[in-house]
Amino acid sequence: MGCEEEVVTTLRKAGQKATPQRIAVLSALRHSGRHMTASELLAEAKRQIPVLEISTVYRTLAAAKELRLVGEARMGTGEVEYEWLGQNRHHHLICRQCGQVERIEDTYLASLAIALFENYGFRADLDHFAIFGICRNCQKGGRG
Amino acid sequence: MGCEEEVVTTLRKAGQKATPQRIAVLSALRHSGRHMTASELLAEAKRQIPVLEISTVYRTLAAAKELRLVGEARMGTGEVEYEWLGQNRHHHLICRQCGQVERIEDTYLASLAIALFENYGFRADLDHFAIFGICRNCQKGGRG
């Protein structure tokens, strides 16, 4: 299934409207396969919808986040980064010193979710975490 | 040790200057023992330093966060909430449906930190997390 079709069916299934604006923004994000900021998405989606407004981009992303289609993370740059999640879940380790970003799979956070459910009955949505700290290299005194 | 003295010695030990502005902001936060927003802290600290500016409050909090004296968390309200950490570490579970906030001790996140260190050599700073999800009550169909 292509980006557009998946976006359209998912929105409709959730009782939301599949507008050209949303389709343009979300399929741009899904298609890129990487983190993108709201303004990057605006620039990209404007190629299809020239009148598109940044507020529509934000509202689209907020709605898609509710549906857990996209994840967001503050990676330490000024702007929030968004990413298409679909079924997959992953997280990031960010070094406070050298800025290096490492991607980690969901395993570690998944076991946290299990522990929280067993102890608090809380069903945690650990979709896309940014975890700050010091990387292996910088601990050794390296500059990363 | 009172709020002010602890703030002063910690700042000096870290090579930072203990200005009246910082002392007022940080000891207000420490003294309150709860989450406070930047504007609440401005209002409180202005009682001592009437000329205090909101930008100074933000810069003070950013510096203290670097020193890991204070934690910040986005709890789903519009504003970032700050809290004095000192030596203690805790986290919060926030229900996306009813808004209930539960406080959890550091245990769960501490074992995540251990796993990340063993597997990636990454020393994670899991100071003060806000974890969103659905609480026990709301899962049962309750309104929380």
Place this chain on the structure above:
DNA sequence: AGAGAAATTGCATATAATAGCACTTGATGA
């Protein structure tokens, strides 16, 4: 106590993100 360097502040301004509101559009079903 006083000089000097460096950090910090106030002020003005910029940027990121959100919200209100009137108008438009997509989905639904006759």
Place this chain on the structure above:
DNA sequence: TCATCAAGTGCTATTATATGCAATTTCTCT
């Protein structure tokens, strides 16, 4: 196909946070 109506959009205004810079203040050293 068309009427209906809630959801979504553009536009504007607002809020929260960050930054540049000149003036001030703290700390250190003498």
